[in-house]
Amino acid sequence: MKLTQAEWQIMNALWEKHPATARDIMTRLPKDVKWAYTTLKTMLSRLSEKEAVSEQKQSNTSVYEPLISQRKARLSAFRLLLDQSFDGAMGPLMHFMLEEQKLNAKQKKELIEILQNESEESGETE
Template sequence: MKFSDAEWAVMNAVWTQPPASARDVLERTQPDTAWAYSTVRTMLARLVEKGALSVRKRANTSLYEPLVTRGGARRAALRSLLNNAFDGTVGPLIQHMVADEKLSPRDRETITRMLAEAEKEAGRAE
């Protein structure tokens, strides 16, 4: 499932603390956007149509809950980026990230550990 930047903002607001009303989403996105309440309602309705959110009524309020996990959405977005921008190969993506992004010492340590574990797994499989 693909999300626009605005849809990512809405989904992140819902994932933060579900269920969420349109007012909750507006408040959670307000520091970074100048959206009107009606804009948030429209985006929520579109995400329901896409199958990313469910909606239920409680009194006069519509409450939205995610039908997709944040991890699943991230994996799908990364797979799309990998296929479209890096011809489906991980190496150039990682090289780009290491060369162009600021990696903290913790990030470098995590990547090094993950590569060492992958190397071990590859050795066992052979």
Template sequence: MNEHVSLSPAEWRVMEKLWDGAPQTITQLTAGLEEETGWSKHTVISFLNRMEKKGAVTYRENGRAKEYFPAYVREEATVEEAERFLDRVFSGSLGLMVSSLVEGKHLKEEELRELRDILDRAEGGGGDA
């Protein structure tokens, strides 16, 4: 991922659409986002311009339309965003974050099983998930 590109929640929505299927034109992105957000074409253009300046998206000219692409892969972006969140909210402590979720009873049984599987894999113990 480009060095520490920070995206707003709205920009994450645009990136999700691009990760789900790039390239996309402004018209395609607007159509894909309009129902869930109500954003106009001009709003989408504003986000794309800002994201391009940040290095989050690129485009190529295709006739009269620009086709937009994400500038990095989803996995890189989510790992970096998770690390920034962990640093900002929990002073970098994964244990503190998990503890606060468990103590606040915010984890469902299925999520606890998934967490156990992840920890098993991390320890080299296998696990199915």
């Protein structure tokens, strides 16, 4: 499932809290997004066609629910980035992240801790 930029903004708002109406979602979109209400509705319809969200009518108002998990969406996006921009390998990506200083000292420290903790355990989510 590939989401477009606009779709990500909507899905992010929806994952944050749902079910939600179009109005609800509007208020949770990034501040710099200034869509007409119908623009959002159009996007929601398209997401519904794509089976990314479900649409239920409560009397005259539609209530939406995500049908794809954030985890799956992230996985797709991540894989795409990896394949498309980093030769499909973690190595280049890791190097890139470190070289670009995408991590500050504190983050590095946290990361090290996470890594060390996780090294002991197994387990998954969803």
